[in-house]
């Protein structure tokens with residue numbers, strides 16, 4: 001595991017963008033696992049900047065997103081489809097036909113999860129999986145549980161997650177109760193896992209993920225077993241960990 005220390009959110013965003021930028025430069029047809037959330041907004045802005053400067057070319061990149069809310073249409077401003085379009089896809093030269101997200105409107109979520117796993121399996125191995133971290137240590141929407149779910153699945157969101165994501169909706173009752181999420185196998189099969197964390201409110205979760213026991217109650221703790229985990233975290237997020 002490598003921990004790259006950042007001064008603050010902006011520094012984390014620049015450093016994480018540099019990791020993705022190197023990946024795409026070294027392998028222009030990289031398969032990127034992408035994430036949503038406020039943590040990665042700044043990093044996507046940095047990637048857009050690099051694209052506009054002519055430094056990065058996404059024309060051959062393929063992408064697979066982690067998750068999507070059940071019940072939100074792709075044009076809903078809180079859907080993860082919408083997030084990806086507005087924060088990244090519409091601002092770079094990625095071919096949208098090469099981007100993938102779960103369909104939150106699928107009538108049969110089991111079938112949709114199978115369809116999604118086929119896409120993931122079809123890529124063989126992702127080159128890099130980008131992750132944010134939930135306040136309860138979740139990755140994607142893999143919520144605390146008695147087991148690690150390997151495949152893409154439909155998950156009931158915990159009250160804690162609903163509460164913490166309510167800030168993006170007009171009120172808590174508008175937050176979907178379910179989501180489709182890539183499972184732990186899909187996430188951890190990537191050659192590189194890039195975990196980005198910012199802020200004191202994530203410090204406890206990050207400590208549990210990196211230095212606590214590996215347990216499905218803290219789903220991100222499985223990342224300790226990954227051979228190539230890169231953590232880019234700011235000072236505040238690292239404040240409960242002893243790092244040299």
Ligand code: GLP
Nearest residue numbers: 036037038039132133134140141
């Ligand atoms: C959501 C997403 C996660 C994300 C997490 C943290 O629940 N499913 O993929 O990492 O929240 O979000 P934020 O970056 O907004 O704190």
